[in-house]
Amino acid sequence: MQKLLLLGDEAIAQAALDAGLSGIYAYPGTPSTEITEFVQNSRFAHENHIHSNWSTNEKTAMESALGMSYAGKRAMVCMKHVGLNVAADPFINSAITGANGGLIVVSADDPSMHSSQNEQDSRFYGKFALVPILEPSDQQEAYDMVHYGFEFSEKYKVPVLMRITTRMAHSRSGVARKAEIRKQNDLKMPSDLRQFVLLPNIARKRYKNLLRDHSSFITESESSPFNKYIDGPDKSLGIIVCGIAYNYLLENFADRNVPHPVLKIGQYPMPRTLVEKMADECDEILVIEDGYPVVEELLKGYLGRGLKVKGRLDGTLPRDGELNPNLVAVALGKPDTFGLPVPELVVGRPPSLCSGCPHIDSYYALSETLSALSNGRVFSDIGCYTLGALKPYEAINSCVDMGASITMAKGAADAGLIPAVAVIGDSTFTHSGMTGLLDAVNDKSPITIMILDNGTTAMTGGQDSPGFGKIEEICKGLGVEEAHIRILKPLKKYHDENVAIMKEELAYAGVSVIIPRRECIVAIDKRIRDKFRNK
Amino acid sequence: MKKDIILAGVGGQGIISIASIIGYAALEQGMFLKQSEVHGMSQRGGDVSSNLRISHNHIASDLIPFGQADMIISVEPLESLRYLPYLSGEGWVITNTRPFNNIPNYPDIDKVIEEIAKVPHHIALDAEATAKEAGSTKATNIVILGAASPFLGMAYEKLEDAIRFIFRKKGDKIIDMNLIALKAGRDFAEQHM
Numbered sequence: 001m002q003k004l005l006l007l008g009d010e011a012i013a014q015a016a017l018d019a020g021l022s023g024i025y026a027y028p029g030t031p032s033t034e035i036t037e038f039v040q041n042s043r044f045a046h047e048n049h050i051h052s053n054w055s056t057n058e059k060t061a062m063e064s065a066l067g068m069s070y071a072g073k074r075a076m077v078c079m080k081h082v083g084l085n086v087a088a089d090p091f092i093n094s095a096i097t098g099a100n101g102g103l104i105v106v107s108a109d110d111p112s113m114h115s116s117q118n119e120q121d122s123r124f125y126g127k128f129a130l131v132p133i134l135e136p137s138d139q140q141e142a143y144d145m146v147h148y149g150f151e152f153s154e155k156y157k158v159p160v161l162m163r164i165t166t167r168m169a170h171s172r173s174g175v176a177r178k179a180e181i182r183k184q185n186d187l188k189m190p191s192d193l194r195q196f197v198l199l200p201n202i203a204r205k206r207y208k209n210l211l212r213d214h215s216s217f218i219t220e221s222e223s224s225p226f227n228k229y230i231d232g233p234d235k236s237l238g239i240i241v242c243g244i245a246y247n248y249l250l251e252n253f254a255d256r257n258v259p260h261p262v263l264k265i266g267q268y269p270m271p272r273t274l275v276e277k278m279a280d281e282c283d284e285i286l287v288i289e290d291g292y293p294v295v296e297e298l299l300k301g302y303l304g305r306g307l308k309v310k311g312r313l314d315g316t317l318p319r320d321g322e323l324n325p326n327l328v329a330v331a332l333g334k335p336d337t338f339g340l341p342v343p344e345l346v347v348g349r350p351p352s353l354c355s356g357c358p359h360i361d362s363y364y365a366l367s368e369t370l371s372a373l374s375n376g377r378v379f380s381d382i383g384c385y386t387l388g389a390l391k392p393y394e395a396i397n398s399c400v401d402m403g404a405s406i407t408m409a410k411g412a413a414d415a416g417l418i419p420a421v422a423v424i425g426d427s428t429f430t431h432s433g434m435t436g437l438l439d440a441v442n443d444k445s446p447i448t449i450m451i452l453d454n455g456t457t458a459m460t461g462g463q464d465s466p467g468f469g470k471i472e473e474i475c476k477g478l479g480v481e482e483a484h485i486r487i488l489k490p491l492k493k494y495h496d497e498n499v500a501i502m503k504e505e506l507a508y509a510g511v512s513v514i515i516p517r518r519e520c521i522v523a524i525d526k527r528i529r530d531k532f533r534n535k
Numbered sequence: 536m537k538k539d540i541i542l543a544g545v546g547g548q549g550i551i552s553i554a555s556i557i558g559y560a561a562l563e564q565g566m567f568l569k570q571s572e573v574h575g576m577s578q579r580g581g582d583v584s585s586n587l588r589i590s591h592n593h594i595a596s597d598l599i600p601f602g603q604a605d606m607i608i609s610v611e612p613l614e615s616l617r618y619l620p621y622l623s624g625e626g627w628v629i630t631n632t633r634p635f636n637n638i639p640n641y642p643d644i645d646k647v648i649e650e651i652a653k654v655p656h657h658i659a660l661d662a663e664a665t666a667k668e669a670g671s672t673k674a675t676n677i678v679i680l681g682a683a684s685p686f687l688g689m690a691y692e693k694l695e696d697a698i699r700f701i702f703r704k705k706g707d708k709i710i711d712m713n714l715i716a717l718k719a720g721r722d723f724a725e726q727h728m
Contacts, residue, residue, distance in 0.1 A: 115574075171571040173567075174567065250596070325599075337602035339621050339622040340622055340654065342617060348638075349581055349638050350638075387579065391639070
């Protein structure tokens with residue numbers, strides 16, 4: 001079969017479809033978004049009734065996927081790394097319940113924080129939950145691993161975590177598909193209907209099962225096609241290399257022959273016997289891994305008195321940030337390579353709010369409203385509107401995690417910062433803001449919450465917003481007084497009117513919700529182009 | 536044959552289209568390809584770049600090492616300079632000279648052009664004006680691709696075929712306009728190499 005040119009994300013989605021997927025669940029998040037979008041755009045998926053609608057957040061996605069697995073079908077759940085924090089509760093517990101139909105959890109890490117607020121390493125979560133982890137080194141492996149992962153998940157009745165990074169997710173290369181498309185599983189209940197009931201006495205048994213199986217996972221890792229021990233003559237150094245870092249290693253040897261023994265890791269827990277072999281025959285070990293020094297710490301131990309291990313912890317490689325071929329060259333003691341320096345006149349070009357973006361008008365009105373008060377009162381959230389932190393707006397003072405705007409404003413108001421303002425997008429509000437709003441309502445907190453409603457999940461490319469058309473009903477339902485739910489149109493011509501409304505609500509000593517509502521300019525553009533195309 | 540290419544521009548300027556056309560042409564010739572793209576936050580008017588590697592042999596890294604790119608293809612002059620650390624001594628910069636000015640501190644454009652002129656091997660043209668003559672400023676990226684075409688190590692016709700394929704759903708008029716834009720860029724490069 002001819003090779004397809006696929007992003008890592010697309011290779012994972014294509015593999016899932018070919019492996020008998022019945023449903024994919026996700027909330028959009030860079031760099032994971034394209035996995036679900038690929039399924040949404042697939043005719044095959046539509047014809048075969050494969051579920052692919054967006055979930056409200058990663059926790060609901062994880063739980064829905066677990067439910068599909070319970071019913072015997074193959075399910076995938078996808079998120080960016082910080083999404084796994086949101087889904088952590090069901091994720092960790094799914095290791096205890098185990099799976100029924102194959103269940104793969106894809107978490108896309110973002111070393112160097114290209115589009116994220118941290119660079120946490122999802123492999124920690126895999127280890128924490130005691131589940132097997134797959135980490136591809138290229139797009140073909142990503143494709144193959146999904147098939148393997150579903151089989152593994154059904155063999156051991158355990159969820160499998162697949163860890164990718166931005167570079168894997170958003171890089172394209174040729175992928176050969178399997179010749180046969182596997183049929184979806186039939187509906188099939190778990191053989192033990194108490195398997196998923198985590199009452200303490202059941203959970204204790206399930207946990208013992210997981211611990212027992214964990215030693216099998218190590219054995220599986222030792223014979224896995226994704227873990228390879230490649231011998232080399234120069235035993236002064238052994239190299240353990242994880243996931244995509246393998247490519248950076250090979251790049252440094254023109255003939256692809258590394259003179260040292262190399263242990264290429266694509267499946268965890270770590271293959272113990274292979275690591276022992278390397279420790280026995282090599283003087284020291286270099287660990288090359290993107291993300292945190294997970295393997296390096298494991299080998300080194302707390303006191304570091306055993307093996308001689310080099311990597312991110314001793315400065316052989318940088319402690320933070322994404323790896324690249326040059327960093328690996330230097331770690332190998334090879335000469336670094338340089339091009340021309342960047343001329344001094346080159347300035348940064350940070351992302352910015354689009355011309356015509358409704359958030360611009362919202363921020364100008366808000367900043368004027370607050371101009372008479374001391375600075376530092378605006379708690380914001382995750383989305384395009386986070387760019388309001390930059391010049392020329394400089395309108396917000398926090399961005400921490402999905403939904404934190406409302407609850408941080410509440411906490412600051414509790415401390416005496418009155419008025420405090422929260423700025424959150426419509427999709428972020430339904431993702432994780434609603435529960436915080438209920439806290440504020442129950443406490444009658446003197447905060448003003450701006451829900452910037454542009455009708456879409458804009459930052460990740462304009463996906464459906466789960467609360468579309470329901471925002472004020474949700475606020476009412478949570479107990480916000482109707483008189484203090486104000487809807488405005490963020491346009492320059494209504495600026496004075498909007499400022500007046502904001503002033504009124506800031507003066508109110510209770511929960512106010514202001515909803516500046518205007519469609520995202522990029523979404524309008526896309527809508528019009530689609531309309532034109534379909535004519 | 537192996538070409539390591541840095542594509543540069545500002546979010547929305549169509550560098551992924553350039554990559555798709557070169558990529559399609561390379562695959563049609565049975566070459567290997569790796570292309571790393573930028574998605575997400577930087578697409579909102581920020582600087583964007585893509586690493587495109589094509590080769591008759593297996594390609595290891597998704598990222599091009601510093602000092603080893605055969606060319607920087609840029610749809611924006613300031614952006615062409617940002618990636619100079621990737622360029623090899625023999626490498627070419629092919630860039631638009633028309634600035635995309637969406638930042639308050641954009642440097643003097645004449646000084647930017649002077650810096651481009653200091654790069655030993657470069658092709659600099661007002662691709663927007665050339666594209667307008669060809670039919671639409673929307674083909675600015677294709678003019679730049681045309682200007683880069685003599686350095687790609689593949690037959691010009693392969694790029695024409697790739698344009699016909701990539702734009703196949705957009706109709707003959709769009710295809711023809713893009714082919715004219717490609718040729719205009721090519722002609723400029725051949726006169727200025």
